Amino acid sequence: MLISDGVIGLRPIEVADATAHRAARNRESVRRTAGPGTPNVVADFERCAEEWAQDGPCKTFGVVDVVSHTLAGTLDLAVEQEFLAKRQADIAYGIYAPWRGLAGRSVVLACRYLARHDLADEAVLRIDPDNTAAIALAHRLGFHYHHTVADAEGRLDWFIQAI
Template sequence: MIRLERLGQRHGTEILAGQDRDLAAEIIGRPWTEPTLAAFLERCELWHEDGPLQEFAAVDAASGRLLGGGGLNRLAPGLARGQAALTYWVLASERGRGIGAQIATALRGRARRDPGLRQAVLLIADGNDASRAVARRLGACAGEDLVRHPADGNRYVRRWLLDLRIGPEQGWDQGQTLSDPEDRRPPSRP
């Protein structure tokens, strides 16, 4: 089981040790260095947990070990009112164990509890089969639009859209394992 906590300086060492070329290419287009990561994590600590930019560390609920992370970003380019970019990442050593699906599901739960959000946008490369499977499990649908990758303008990604107003009663996966009991309960919507 995972637990989301605010991303901050205390996660820097594990991120630097756990990043690989694939993770770096997806997040910022190149590997983090100690100074660039420290500056980013310092900014993350200033953001409000319910603000327009939210970044979280996903830690093992039992050991506290960093597994990955992700966030919700209402200010990303190309978003409409009521949308947020849903992003997640998994450290190299933790891939292939369903951690990405757990992180994305927990972030979906946070987004669903925000009454101002109607839709999450995931940007996924057509060749990223693991992330496409996670998006489908969440209930997202691949759009027709290809947009430039936010970390590499020479690559393109597909916009996947996730309706946040659809809950368990309409059929989203109830088989998740999360430490956040709020995510298993449908949000109250008018």
Template sequence: MTVTEAVAGVRGQVLLGDDLLTLRCLQDVDAGAMVDGDDPDQVRWLNDGHPSDLARTREWIGRNQHEWREGGPRRNLGIVDRATAALAGMVEAHLALPDLAPGTVNVAYGVFPAFRGRGYAARAVRLVCTWLGAATDARTVVLRIDADNAPSLGVAQDDALVRAGLVRVGPGSDGLVHHALPLRRVARVVLVCGPAGSGKSTLAGRLERDGFVRLSFDEEAWRRGHRDHPLPGPVAAEVHGVLRARLVAHVRAGRDVVVDTSFWSRASRASYRALVAPLGVVPVTYHLTTPRAEVLRRLAGRTGSGPHDVAVPARLARAYLDGFEAPTPDEGPLLLVDAG
């Protein structure tokens, strides 16, 4: 593959979104909507002239699910209308398309007839480009569009994409019109999110071994002599202040960073996102979706032997879980990781 993700061995369900759309991995139940959304334009531009049928579509979805699980190069996402939860189309990032330069990702898209004319394709491309810049080492996105495909060419004229640097680079050897978007990235930042006992530190350690600088709330608190959680408000704010200052310094130096703390609230995640936004960085949230029973089992076995083994009474453990505000895709790129 010419493009890799931040941690190639970590698999999960990617969720991206804004106020109108959610992009998610395709599911078996999407097959019917995909067949129903077929029309002559879909057949001509995306299906190589072959009308969709249910059996082939189900097989295609299965292949895509396999590629997500196994780290294959084709990453398809369903475009879902948030207001109705209806599947509105698909968008694909191909991480290793032959004949493209190393570090280049091909992005393709299609919107069903009932949802056309609303700007959904351009929004989906923007969201995918944000994910690629935040979660992979991709350097360029390319849109390859047939010169006769006027609606798709319109996506390449989207104001936000043009402001981000999307430009027409001319016809390619494949006979398609190529548009290229450079992914300007200073550094990658991962926010590891989950309640105590969900496996955050284990995941952060994997990122650290892959070259990320790890900033740990629990380790900094332990170093300062704090053995009981939760910390008093002023103390927690002081520890976060240290992490925030180090995060900015590392990002300015071009280093990839993983922040290892619970990020239990939407506000806490937003504050760290706002901190690095002026530096041109969009963090990816890795949300560990460890089952509640497993979290409680792990916490019950803690002995207080170190920063990642702080004892948590059962009552407090349940309160942590009950008060946890799960991240949503409209906050920014999100990966749901099953660490059960």
């Protein structure tokens, strides 16, 4: 299953993607990326693949360059989470440096996936207030600031868009 706009695509993450993910993360200094990020990347990807197999509420996609089939990042979708309102979906993405300009396309494809599968009425981007690039992207994509949540893990600004 691949959802694509002809430039990039989203497909279920595979355990085999762990090597490319680890290499991309090691080559660059990334403050925040979505998806598996602990030292045991293979175990994280196994967990993500199992979530797909069980059709669970959290799905990790591989963001791929359609022409080269190269893993360009990861994108997480989460529904039915305690911190979300009913029919909201959280989107978190981490695009590797060579493909950073494609982050917006990945969010748009995620919203299409949510709509196609009738999983949510609203998409949520939770963004660190210091991440001005992600905030600018949220605004360019039509997301609107909703509120800020501050807890033990830090502060996140919530941006919401109807699907």
